[in-house]
Amino acid sequence: MMAHKYTALHHILTHATNILVVAHSRPDPDTIGATTALFHYLAEHEKSVTLTCADPFPQGFDDFLPPYTLTPTQDVNFDAFDVIIGADNIDRGFHSIINTINPHNHVTVGIDHHPHTTLHPDVLITNPAASSTCEILYEFFTHINHTPSKEEASALAIGILGDTRIFHNPNTSAHTLDITAALVDAHAPLTRIIKQAFLTKRLATLHIWGSALKSARRLTPSGAIVSVITHDIIRDKNIPEEELKEELKEVASLLCSVPHTPFALVLIQIDEHTIKGSLRAEKSTHTDTAAIAQLLGGGGHRLASGFEIRGTLRSNGDTWQVV
Ligand SMILES: [Mn+2]
Structure with missing residues (x-):
């Protein structure tokens, strides 16, 4: 069921010119990891891509994330984008964008693991069984035979670690651990991320x-x-x-x-x-x-x-x- 959606998303991204990637407001590690990984993947594939969020990203993850520029949502001209993608908790922030734009001028995509989204983007990729949006994004990358770079793998690991609360939460499945192992294979410095980005306290x-x-x-x-x-x-x-x-x-x-x-x-x-x-x-x-x-x-x-x-x-x- 997911495979044809991944194929549709790949098709949309391949043919897109200007892509807007939207992190949810009051961003958490999952939306930060998913959007920066997607941003980096698209930039590496010579796409014009803009990353936006209504709120700034918290400090503490940047050492591990791919390089990114975050544009405050109030500075974004939505008309400039043919594809707009919300990743994680799309009811928080992405909904106001979707409800503002002219639906005929943009292809909208939502990627989320939350079960009860009320939004209807053109393509909705949801899997409530996934621990995190980063887990879904990893599966998309696998589907299109894209091996994540070290930075993309680190970003995805940050999302999984955040949403599973370092594998403490019951949403941690065997599949989640398999994916995390694959991210370590792709050179995500897992233990360093856990110590530096999650276990430090002020x-x-x-x-x-x-x-x-x-x-x-x-x-x-x-x-x-x-x-x-x-x-x-x-x-x-x-x-x-x-x-x-x-x-x-x-x-x-x-x-x-x-x-x-x-x-x-x-x-x-x-x-x-x-x-x-x-x-x-x-x-x-x-x-x-x-x-x-x-x-x-x-x-x-x-x-x-x-x-x-x-x-x-x-x-x-x-x-x-x-x-
Ligand atoms: Mn999440």
């Missing part, structure tokens, strides 16, 4: 972790562990919101690994009136955290989900209240 981040871990409490009777990060803790740290959200997920993952914990919830007061929540569960618990997140207007996967509510965290002795 001191400010560790302070937030310390505070979150200290506040962790087990709720009765559910046994769930809840932790809060108040606004005082993050106010002067100058950590971008996207990075804070990533930390929130990591703390929740750590807390849910405590034995006999059906799920972990970490709440963070992101600004005076907004609280973000991150829910995590281990597979063996059979908890559906997405159902909990949905009750609070959020969503996600069974084992990893999140939500955002308006309110303020207030300490109430040993417990916390949202007011």
Whole structure:
């Protein structure tokens, strides 16, 4: 089923003149890896290609990525492109481009592993069984007999490592590991990427972790562990919101690994009136955290989900209240 879509994409790219590659807003390692790998592949094949994102790429991955230039989305003249490709989480950012342009003037392509996209680009390549968009892109490269360069392989590895949380998440399949092995064969410096791009922590981040871990409490009777990060803790740290959200997920993952914990919830007061929540569960618990997140207007996967509510965290002795 995927093969004919890969053939269609190859045909589109071969005949394209000007290609726009779109990373999703508030970019994560998967969209960064996928779009820079695609950008590099197209540039190497003498295509005129522009890479865009509504937000800047976070630092920390550039040592491993192919050389790229990122054009802020507000500076892009969409009329100049005959092909526009969104890679990863295409409901975040790419949707506003698709809804702005004249559909008759462009071929649009979406590549994604998220199951519930509401977008209808001309070609939609989705595979919910894939760990990441980078995994799908690797399969596309394989289909067209393109062996990734060292930099492309590194970019794809960054996406897989990011979305599997270094092979901790249950979306890590045998196939994911096979692909990662192939990327190492293609000279991606896997252990160096893990250490340098994923396992380094800023001191400010560790302070937030310390505070979150200290506040962790087990709720009765559910046994769930809840932790809060108040606004005082993050106010002067100058950590971008996207990075804070990533930390929130990591703390929740750590807390849910405590034995006999059906799920972990970490709440963070992101600004005076907004609280973000991150829910995590281990597979063996059979908890559906997405159902909990949905009750609070959020969503996600069974084992990893999140939500955002308006309110303020207030300490109430040993417990916390949202007011
Ligand atoms: Mn992804």
